[in-house]
Amino acid sequence: MTLDLILGSAILIALIAFYFDNNTATKVKNGVVLGVTLPYSEIKNNEVLRIVDEYKKGNKRFFLIGIIIFFPISIINYPSLKMIYLFVWIFFMEILSYKLFGKYNKRLKTLKRENEWFISQARLLTIDTEVTRLKDKMPVSPLWFIPSLIISIIPIIMVIINKDFSFGLLISASTGLVGTITFMILYRLYCKKPTEIYSEDSKVNIAYNLIYKRMWTMGTVVAATVQSIGMIFVFLPMTLNSNSVVLLILSAVIPMTVILVGIYYINNKVTEEQNRLISTSSNPIYVDNDEYWFRDIYNNPNDTRYIVEPRVGYKMTYNLGNKKGRRIFYGSYIFAAILIIGVxxxxxxxxxxxxxxEVLNQIVKIEAPSYSFDFNVDEIEEIKIIDSIKVNLRTNGAATDKYAIGYFNVEGYGNCRLYIYDKNNKFIRVKLKDGEYIFISGTSKEETNKYYKLLTENSK
Known part of the structure; x- marks a missing residue:
């Protein structure tokens, strides 16, 4: 049930992100709509508006399909298969999203070709020295990351000074810091993004680039702060012995929702302000680079930039016509594939x-995935069947509604080894002479009794 709630929350956020990411294609941005550059005089053309409207309806159907095909996950019993189904769902939705965009992008390109709506300039080579001189003053100060760094370090300090310190718990406590560092990297990418020229008027170019860099770098700062606060609320219930699933989900969902809403707001605001600047400029420079674009994929060997602003969506994209851009682009997919396969x-x-x-030569061998353990029967001080335990915190292990394997903090016992495959069953409590406790529960009452008999007979 807990895993279903977590996956359901994750999928809802992912669907909303997919929907709004796709919807950005309908917003006119520097004369581009649905990934096609059009003369400003034709943006409101009836045929263009009809294609955009049909795309919007297609995006709504896409959202509905995403919900429908996710429902089967609720009837899958194994957490591993649920996770794999989630990965397959994301992959399928990515393909469906690309097909949706490709269909209407192709129709609009055909309309453009039939009406010969071409803009003469193919590439932008103009350099505005005033804009280049001021580019480092456009982002917000990186010192704004200090609050999120301080907040992110708090859980780590709490773990280090805690007497039940464990490496697994330290990794969990570091999640907020990893998130903050990730947003700092995004901040640097926005800072390093080359300034772009859209007018012969330096003031317009300065304002255009200032809006983009100022708002997106501020967005990374706010996102880093929000996620670090969210991770605090995820971590604190663990240290306060609280097992509230609702609190855990809200602690993750609310910050993610705030970040997504912020991204949507910033993108719309930046697009709106930039379009206003270009439309009011008396001498704008129009560029037609359609041949180098498909959705958020850019391939222009004549462009030395390796990272560029996307035409569709929110994330930065890479130039596949550039060696460095290709390495980062394909490297990120390879890393994601390795990570998914590993998980x-x-x-x-x-x-x-x-x-x-099993017991061989006075050695008790507990074989379990990733957390096998063995000890001598002479180390056993006591073996007892107990009705229940209260697990406060997972410090280094795997846990679902069904099982708990690895290291956990158990109320009244401290850090213990758990090999529990049925949380509704009784538990074997093994106390070793060094004070360590091991809790065991098989997949059934009969299996638990079998292990209890094996251990008691060999410990006499």
Whole structure:
């Protein structure tokens, strides 16, 4: 149930992000709509508006399809298969999104070709020295990241000074810091983005680039702060022995929602202000680069930039016509594929490779995915069946509604090893002479009794 709530929340956020990302294609940006450059005089052409309207309806159907095809995840019993289904769902929605855009992008390009709505300039080579001189003053100060860095470090300090310190808990506490660093990297990318020239008037160019860099760098600062606060509220319930699923979900969903809304607002605001500047400029420079673009994929060997502003969507994109751009673009996909495959294999092992316990030559061997353990029977001080335990915190392990494997903080016992495959079953409590506790529960009452008998007979 908990995993379903978390996945449901994640999918809702992903769907909303998909929908608004697709919808940015309908907003006129520097004369571009649905990824096609049009003369400003034809933006309101009836045929153009009809194609845009049909695309909007298609995007709504896309949203509905996304909801429908996600429902089967609720009838899947294994967490690993749920995760794999989620990855497949995201992959399918990405393909569907590209097909949706490609269909209407192609129709608008055909309309443009039939009406010969071409703009003479193919590339922009103009350099505005005044804009170049002022480009480093356009982003907000990086000192604004200090609050989020301080907030992100608080959980790490709490873990280090805690007597139940563990490496797994330290990794969990570092999530906020990793998020802040990620937004700092995005900040640097926005800062390093080359200034662009859209008018022969330096004042217009300065204002155009200032709006973009100022708002997006401020956005990364706000996002870093929001996520660091959110991670605090995710982490604190763990240290306060609270198992509130609702609080955990809200702590993740609310910051993510705020960030997505912020991205949507900034994109619309930047586009609106930039369009206003260009439309009021007496000598704008129009550029037709359609041949180098498909959605957010840019391939222009004549452009030395490796990172560019997208025509569709919110994220920055890379120039595949540039060697550095290709390395980053393909490298990110390879990294994502390796990560997804690794997570899938790990979760499959946790679900389908069950625990086994055997005693060989006075050595108790507990075989479990990623958390195997063995000890001498002479180390056993006590073995007892108990009805229940209260797990306060996972410090380094895997846990779902069904099982808990690895290191956990258990109320009254401190950090313990858990090998629990049925949380509604009784538990074997093994106390070692060094004070460490091990809790064991098989997939059934019979399996638990079998392990209890095995351990008691060999510890006599």
């Amino acid at each position: 899938s294999i790990m979760t499959l092992r946790l679900d389908f490779k069950k625990m086994s316990i």
